[in-house]
Structure formats: C-alpha cells, structure tokens
Amino acid sequence: MRPRAWCGVLAAVALSATACGGGESKKSDDAGAAANAKTGFPVSVSDCSGAKTTFDAAPKRIVTSNAAALELLMWLGAGDKVAGTGFPPGKGTVPQQFADRAAKVPVLGKKVIPKEKLLGSGADLYVDSFSSMKNMGGMGMAPTAEEFKGAGISHVYLKSTACASMSKAARTDLSGVEADIEELGRVTGTSARAAELVAGMRKKTDAVRDALKDVPEAKRPSYFFFDYDAGTKQPMAVCNRQVANAVITQAGARNVFGDCAGDFKPVDWESVVAKNPDWIQLGVRNRGSEEANRKAFDEAADFLRTFPATKDLKAVKEGHFLRIGSERTTIGGVRSADTVREIAHTVHPDRVK
C-alpha cells in the first residue's frame, strides 16, 4: 500500500476516534466553525468551465505553474507556502522585495512541470495560469482532474490568463485580474491582503480613468502590441480576450486588434500596416538583465524601422515606441495596474503625470 493510502487509512481511524469522543468533538467542531468563520472557509472556486472546487482550510504546500502565479502568492504573503514552481522567474523579473525568496523556490520544471513531478510534489494546492486545453503546447502533460484528486492536490486557475481564449466577452478592464487576486486570497486565507492589493490597483487605475474621462473614444490613440519574440515574419495579434487588451484599454488607448475575438492570433503584416497605429509597444520578453533587455528593445525597434512595410508607419516615423516588457502586459497580476499607468503616462503625458 502506498504511503498516501496509509495516510488515508490513519486519517480515517483518527476521524473515527474523534467521532467517538462525543461531547469533545462537538466542542472542537464549534471551535473549528468559529475559526472558519473568521478565515472565511469553506471557500468555493470555479475553473474555466464553471466546475467548482471547495476548500475547507487554507493550503499548506502550494505549487505554482509559472512565475506569475508565484509572484501573486508572494504579494498575498503566502510565498513561504510555495513548495515549487514551473516556468521559474528569470533574473530580475520579480519585484526586488521578493527576489531572495523567489530564488529559493524549488524549480520543478523549467517549462511545464512534468506530470509525475507535479503529482508527487506533496502539494495540496496547484495554482495554474494555463488552461488545461492548451497547456502551453505541452499536450497531454497536464494531470487529469482524477489524477489531481488522487494525489490530494486541489487545482485552481488564474482565470484572467488561463481562460482568456474561452472567454465569452472582450476584456476592457482589470476586473478579471482583481477577481483572480481576491479568489486566491480567499483560497489561501489571505483575503485581507488581497483586498489591500486590489484597492491599491484600483487607486492607480481609477486615477487614470478619472484623468482621461473626458477623452472620447475616437480621440484615444490607436495602439499595437508588437509581440517581437513570437517572430517577425508572422505578427501575432493581441485580441480582445487577452489581459493586454484590458491593460491597453484602461490606459486610454485603442488596441488595433480590439475587434478580434480570442487571446492571440497570427495575422499578416498587411493588417498591422492598414491600422497604422499611433503607438507601438515593443513587447519583448525579459532577457534577465537591464542591458540584454535594452538590446532586445533596440532590436525590435530596428526591425520596425528597417522593414519596408513598417518603416513609414506613423508610430515608427515619430518614434512612438513603448519599451514595456511582454510579461507584465500579457500576464495578469498586481503589476498590471502599474503597466496601465505607465502606458497612460506615455500616450497621454499631459493628463497622466
């Protein structure tokens, strides 16, 4: 019999013994209920398709699918419970205050965590930024719901990113990201901290919204997120279900591919040129150092300046480039609000200081 099965038997025996304790058990139940009322348990959350998972207590060991989920747990003050991650954060990619702790988190997979490692991690919660349907191209690597259950791991999604491609409506604000933070706060017993974080985000985004409230839609600049690292032969459009669309819209700009439904879609350069955007964000992925990032931004700008079809576009001629990394634009998190502010300040410098 496997250790986990023994644990199950022992737990059942222990529970029976407690149940036989009569009045004692009633007392402890009351105490438990009171504690739960204070921490907000039980908590129910749903996945992309609406299936519910219920938590009776905060998890003790958490595994995260990628750096974004790890960072979010650190913001919530639950970083010390993280027992491993996939897609670990690159050097200099997490905020300074979390850098030391993030460096100590065991890396269970450089990319998607292999199924065996994830199921054998001893975690009781897996925080997933990827939908199981796509799973980052790692088809068949994601454990099934039954396998998670068998391993005693509850599975929650950061839906603003994971469910983007299945979403029914366009995302034009950060409410999805805020809902993720609040939900993860409830699951990990850090609701108060989650509320603080969301309030801080709203303060920033509300200030931007107020500063731009009298700028009509038609007067807002058009904006192209140039996904440089997805390849330059075939541009990749950020469509209206992607978090980036919410970030761009909240910053008072108009995503040139805001009418395309989905998260990312390959388009042709003709579509980009026809939109002739006012601003272009050089969406490069973090290279691990300031200097390497600067070089990548330069390369992306040089491509647009030398590619015959784009060199005469308005944004390129006027040098209207935003050097803002890809991750903090396309992956929802606490810093999404900072990205909103940064874009707003760049495209509306006279209104957003």
Place this chain on the structure above:
Amino acid sequence: MTATAAVGEETAEPVREREHGAAAARWACAVLAPALLVALTASVCLGSSQVPLGEVWSAVARGVSGGDPVPGTQDLIVWQLRVPRALLAAVVGAGLGLVGTAVQALVRNPLADPYLLGISSGASLGAVAAIVLGAGAGGLLGLGLSSAAFAGALASFALVWAMARRGGGFSPLRLVLAGVGIGQFLSGFTHYLVLQAGDDQQTHGVLFWLMGSLGGAQWSGLALPAAAVLLALAALLARARALNALLMGDETAASLGVEVARLRRELFVVTSVLTGVLVSVSGAIGFVGLMVPHACRMVVGGDHRRLLPVAALFGAVLLVVVDLVARTALPDQELPVGVVTALIGAPTLLYLLDQRLEKA
C-alpha cells in the same frame, strides 16, 4: 517496383503519344501562363484590408515606375507587402514543382518529395533555433532566420552526402535511407527546441513557420530564391533527356551513355541547394512538391523536357492561389500555407487520379 514501371512506360512512349504529350504541354502552358497572371493579379488586389482597385493599380504603377509612394498605408500594403508576397509565392511554388519532379526522378520513387532527402529538416532546425534561441529577428550567432535556415540546410546536405556517397553509388535506396534517417534525427532536435520556446505565443509562431508561411516576403529577399529557381530550371532542363533515361533504370540509362552516379550527384546538389533556399524563405510548405509533378505528368506525360517547365508553372499558380486563400479565408487571422496546400492539394490530386482511372 510497379510505380517505377508505370513511370517508365510513360516515358518510353511511341511517336503518337509523344506528339500528344507535346500538344498537351503547349495546351497546359497556354492555360497556366494566363492563369498565373490572373492569380498574381488577384493576390495583389485582395487581402485582409480593403484597398480600392483603382488605388491598387496606381500603387503598382508608382512602384514599377519608381515614383514616390503616396503618404498613407495603401502604397505600403500593395507595393511592400502584397506584390513581393505574390511574387515570392510564385517563385517558391515554381521551385517546389521543379524540385519535386527532380527528386522523384533522382530516387525513382513517385512518392518522393523535396523533403525526403532530409534537407528541409536541417533548414527547419536552423530556423527554429534562430527563433527560440536567438529570439525574434535577432537570429542565432548573428544569423537572421533565413540565413540560419540555409545554414541548417547545408549542414544536413553535408551529412546526407557523406552517408550516401559511401560505397560510391548514390543509389536511390541509400539516398532515401540517409535522408530519412538524418531528417528524423534533426527533427527530434527541432521538436525539442519547439518545447523550449518561451511561451504559448512563441511556440505558436514557431509552429506556424514550420507549417509554411510567406509572411516574411520582401523585395530584398526575392532575388536569391528567384535566381536559384531559374538556375535550377536551366540545370535540370539541360539534363532532361538523362532524367528520362534514369527512369528506365540504371543499366538502361548507362547503356544510353548516361553517367548515372555523376548524374545523381549533380541532381542531389541541385535539389538540395534549391530546397534549402526555398525552406529558408518560406518554411516547409508541404504537398506542392509531391502533388504538382504527378498532376502535370497526368496531363503532359513523363518527358522531363516538357514536365519540368509545366511543373514549375503549375507550382507557381497553385502556391499563389493557396497563399491568397491562406490570407483571406478567415476574417481576422492568417492560416499557415501548409494547411491550405493540403486542403486544396489533396482533393485536386484525388480528382485527377479519378479522372485518369475513368479514362483508362
């Protein structure tokens, strides 16, 4: 090999059949040449964005005459994107038609395609390495995507050459086995690299390129593939009679004065270099190189003096049409060219086969 015999029968034709083939070739060219012009015109006039027809022609006229482009995006779309892309589609299609015909003769196997000899696997590995390791347009070791793809093609060419020449014969079986073996070996690395891509979008971008894309077409990138296709056409036409003899078997070809081993070496060099150039500019576009020679053989017969130019012309028409469909079939996204070639090409081949069987 029955297929070989069938092809052999097609080439060992009596006089009347040869005359019929010549007439069919003239007819095919008379149909295909205007079809290519129509396809190119449609490809320049249609796209994901609306450009009025009058503006399209004005932009083309300004481009051809070297006049200053009109400010705005229409000249950019028509002259910098659509025209070079349509021309690149024609060049790549012609090249795939040619190289498919040549490889089928080289290894005496009607199921051969340009990618059988492993060259495209090397090119794909180079290109994917440039995208994943070099990220974006920065390339690998200072190489751009196309250069990295061509370097990969040359490396796999060298490996297949080294394997195939052992024993001195460049026999069809040895070439195919060396090509398939090395191709599989390199494909393994390519798949590994795809899994190393940073994220979903990057993986998507790599896979899109692997399935074929003419999205990177530029004026500056047209000269090399066009020159390669023209040179290959000239080189293959110069060996057209020898190719006909080769299909009748090595001994028969030798008795007709063909230096079989040398001819195979030359064919291998021509097809490898051309495949490397084509894959480096457009990714691995499947099916055209396999289907076009068959379709053309059904119409004009197996004589390479006629088959080669007709295959080049038909390949050009087919790929221009396929690329147009890939760009315009879906309202807000582009399809990989390889997907459309399979969807259009397979039914076309099956239809031709059916017609031919009915006639027989």
